[in-house]
Amino acid sequence: MENSIAWIFIFPLFGSVACAILGISNRKICYPIAVLSMAGSLWAGIETLRQVLSVNDHTVSYLFGGWTLDAYPRGVGIEFHADILGILITLVVLGVGLLVSLYSKLPVEEETPGKEPLFYTLFLLQVTGLAGICLTGDAFNLYVLIEVAALTGYGLIAIGSNRAAAATFNYLILGTIGASLYLLGVGYIYIKTGTLNMVGIHDIIVAEGLADSATMQVAFVLVGVGILIKMAFFPFHAWLPNAYSNAPTTTSCLLAPVVTKVMIYVMIRMVLSVFGVEFSFESTLWTDVLPWLVVVAIVCAAVMALAQREIKRMLSYLIVAEVGYMVGGVWIYNYYGLIGSIFHVISDACMTLCLFLGAGLILRKAKTTHFDGLRGLFTKMPLTMTGFFIGGFSIIGLPPTCGFFSKWYLITGGMVSQRWEYMIVLMFSTMVMVVLFFRMIERIHLAVSESGENLGHGHGDLGLTDQQTRFDEGPLSMLIPLLLASAVVLVVGIYNQEVVSLIEVFLSDFNLPRGEGIK
């Protein structure tokens, strides 16, 4: 397929329109439309990856409106630009989208009855926006797609309870500040370079030697801070836990794994491809300042996660901590740190998906995601809990899972660039996560509650009810996506060398320090 990049967007975009129109007469039709368009989009994504790998310079461009690449500076007209990094993250987004759309049948019907057409319309537009962020080659177009993803995200969260609406309002205010700062930064870039094409901007920065220009420095700070707000980096994280923990199950399953990761992708894209390695790391102070902010971010997020008594809130704070890992991996300015960061974007999406899918099943069965509601769940739903804890072990970083390998590269990066504070804080947060998950494992295995009430054991006394509760798994339409997601966590972990070799091909274009550390 020649124009497979376009097909990535055509499927979900027209799927969402179909949901909005056909859903009026028949609400049941939205679910198959969503699943089919996600499957088609994923197929187009895989096709694009094959194209990207088959081309010599590993980039495939799709130009809108019949423009060509001849003009200098590059890029009159909007370009979609797929390189290895972009298409990898797109595949992650589309894969998460497919699994969540499979999973969504029952939760959407139950939690937002009567609103299925609206939900799936927003769902597909959200995926379109996120995939667009990963593939666009135009800085202003990126802003528009960020807002497409953000606006649909607000809708998807607020479609739930009143609490969710209140949480969404804060998300909207902070999200708008972040996106607007990014837009302002793009304005400064445009003043100085006269182009909006990412490759074109980079060409001009290199050709004109704009590294010392005050305008570009301001642009860098504005774009950077805007993206940091959007990705919920620690001081700006306030919107995330409330929004994700109050959102409907399906929404949090879709947004939590991908939205923050996609924004980290945007940061990597800006740092490497747009501003360039020399500008970002050598002529700004961010390499000195950000690793220390990351230390504060990870410690605070981990401690706050430890204080939570509710699974979805705890997972939300874990996301904030993970964002710290990835930002740190970029700003320790090191080849291995960047491999770790990119790999962690992929693996964190997989394992967060696992955990949120599991949490959705727990919520459905136990009617609560409070820790006290977890007692004895392992005997009831062993498969769900296995899937959930494969995600958990990956967050901790136990070897066969992908979380181990990405964390390994992050720590290697910290060691090579002698950022001991970053290494120490990674170890600290790993220990916090061990405490978090083993505390939960203890709860779900122990039938007897702390206060001495014999909750689980009470069922055990009655032989017949025990038989019934023993295999009380969730419905298959929700269980299978969870098991697939946990299988992906293991498969990405086992085949980590293949993923890393792809990332290495991408990073080979950039001049990053590999050896004795910074400078």
Place this chain on the structure above:
Amino acid sequence: MFEDGTIINELLIERLNYFIYVVLLLIGLHAMIAKKNLIKKLIGMSIFQTAIILFYVSIGVKEGSTIPVYLPEHDPHGSHSVPSDTNETSHFDHGPVILDSSLVKGYANPLPHVLMLTAIVVGVATLGLALALCQRIYQGYGTIEEDELLAKMESREIRSKTLSVQIPKDQKLPKKDELKKEKSRSVSKSKTLSASKPKPKGKK
């Protein structure tokens, strides 16, 4: 600092557009963060976005320039620049004109303005969504003051916690089926679907 009035001169005359946009931006930011009323926050958001729109529009402005439609007689600079440049005249002999940099001088750059059309659309969508959210919040909590809202949310959380304590007490009832009915009644208001759920579970 104020020798020759350079700073004032630069701020108020040469860079007035940037000065104004920064002031507006900060007013908007302050309102978004510090105001307690949700509608005031939204007004702040509008000011914030408008400041950025003004910034973009001001960078596309050029004194004495015209719209970028090729009409030499409408172009105030066209009649001066064309004869002075000999290369330019050759283009006029042929049909389609390739815009050289000297010819483009008379035109305002349309791109920033066009970009702002998109940004205005995004801003309107955001504002509309935010107002709808305000309505939802007002319907749900009866207030759009942030501190009152937080207080009401907290009190409701406490109430729902006491409810969730009651559910485990019910669980001690020996019959499983009664329990499930109890749960579905207490959790869902009008979901006929969830009421039919327990049956397939029972089969396993």
